[in-house]
Amino acid sequence: MNIGQASDASGVSAKMIRYYEEIGLIRPMGRTGNNYRVYGEEEVHVLRFIRRARSLGFSLEETETLLKLWQDQSRExxxxxxxxxxxxxxxxxxxxxxxxxxxxxxxxxxxxxxxxxxxxxxxxxxxxxxxxxxxxxxxxxx
Amino acid sequence: MNIGQASDASGVSAKMIRYYEEIGLIRPMGRTGNNYRVYGEEEVHVLRFIRRARSLGFSLEETETLLKLWQDQSRExxxxxxxxxxxxxxxxxxxxxxxxxxxxxxxxxxxxxxxxxxxxxxxxxxxxxxxxxxxxxxxxxx
DNA sequence: TCTTGACCTTCCCATGATGGGAAGGTCCAC
DNA sequence: GTGGACCTTCCCATCATGGGAAGGTCAAGA
Known part of the structure; x- marks a missing residue:
């Protein structure tokens, strides 16, 4: 999946996906030989999570915290x-x-x-x- | 009155006073021989007007409109x-x-x-x- | 008179989250 | 092989405000 398809699937603009990667909110994605970013279902889920958090008014910093908690099975x-x-x-x-x-x-x-x-x-x-x-x-x- | 005194009198920071001048919200002030800006009571009133408008949530653009209306005796x-x-x-x-x-x-x-x-x-x-x-x-x- | 500190000046950079757009590379379908 | 739809990076803009550097000015006190 290219960035455009990940954007369509997640509702997060390609511009923002690149930005989230730049600031370390999401991991740098793997690239194909042509230097295109590649996304899978899991990345789309993460992007949807971010979009939902943003829609509830959480800042990107708060969203990062929530994302880490989500990924931490031993969270409280x-x-x-x-x-x-x-x-x-x-x-x-x-x-x-x-x-x-x-x-x-x-x-x-x-x-x-x-x-x-x-x-x-x-x-x-x-x-x-x-x-x-x-x-x-x-x-x-x- | 120097910018610091105008700031104290109006509650608008010196930084913002210079910025308002830069964007044309207030007129460029006269300068003394040492290149310091000089303010009078009227300028302080204008700055207080701006501060009050900002405190009510008006944008600087809206504030400019209101300021012009204030200064226009024939406004409706x-x-x-x-x-x-x-x-x-x-x-x-x-x-x-x-x-x-x-x-x-x-x-x-x-x-x-x-x-x-x-x-x-x-x-x-x-x-x-x-x-x-x-x-x-x-x-x-x- | 000299120093010190409190002013003033302009200039550049940062914020937060997003969009716009240019310049250039890539891929696919016709 | 060509056109269009992608992708890449890079820079700039928003909005209102603050921080800070580098340098000039002034006033008060020793």
Missing amino acids: SAAVKDVATAHIADLERRIAEMQGMVKTLKHLAHCCGGDQRPNCPILDDLAGDAPAPAPRKTKQPA | SAAVKDVATAHIADLERRIAEMQGMVKTLKHLAHCCGGDQRPNCPILDDLAGDAPAPAPRKTKQPA
């Missing part, structure tokens, strides 16, 4: 759960951060007329107590 | 609201995506013993129906 499931739990906490922290933004923005947008008049509480919030600056371009047109 | 508040509304939608999309990950991960973590035994539904999920690969290193130790 606690180690896997720790990685997942930490990731959940990180996701929840980021979600809360964004929800805070949304809450503020929705309030401001609600208070904004959204019409042809210039008065705008959104800009007022961003400006703080600063006076509107003198009209000028921040970027000169070419 | 609808234009500002449009930017905010689109950003809210983007945040909500990303939040929903992450919430989906959290939901899946919490379910898997809940089902995982998290003990010293190797059996792990989290890895089972990541692996799909693939057999556990033969134990091997993905990265050779030095």
Whole structure:
């Protein structure tokens, strides 16, 4: 199986497969005489594993840890759960951060007329107590 | 006011102030004879505006748009609201995506013993129906 | 006056994960 | 034997930010 077929079979782009090899996430593959990488079913399984981990938001570093745990028959499931739990906490922290933004923005947008008049509480919030600056371009047109 | 003082006053790092100037988000500042940038109160207000916009998750591109609207006395508040509304939608999309990950991960973590035994539904999920690969290193130790 | 340390300047590099594309080699089907 | 679809490596871009080097400047204190 060439890299294109492994890509189709795993859903990981050929570009990424080469990158994962470069950073040591997957082993360097064997080559045929023409210097093409050769893949088998097992490599495709590994790539699918990586894709699934990425789709759940795990970083490549976390994915590498999970991959090693998967390949370690004597792993303790606690180690896997720790990685997942930490990731959940990180996701929840980021979600809360964004929800805070949304809450503020929705309030401001609600208070904004959204019409042809210039008065705008959104800009007022961003400006703080600063006076509107003198009209000028921040970027000169070419 | 030198860049360090403008940084302290605005909460934007000197590094970022120079970068914002480089990409045209803020005007190139005047220089003193020793080639130091000079800032006034108005520039600090602009930097605070940028910082506030960034803290609400607006991209630098969106921030530039908002900055121009702020400086345009004849703006229509609808234009500002449009930017905010689109950003809210983007945040909500990303939040929903992450919430989906959290939901899946919490379910898997809940089902995982998290003990010293190797059996792990989290890895089972990541692996799909693939057999556990033969134990091997993905990265050779030095 | 000289030194020291805290500034400032520009320039280059790194992040994380991915894509785009060029230049060149290979293989297969017609 | 030729064209097109592959493959290879290499470089660059993203987005916003930080780190750090090498060198210039300034102010305060001995």
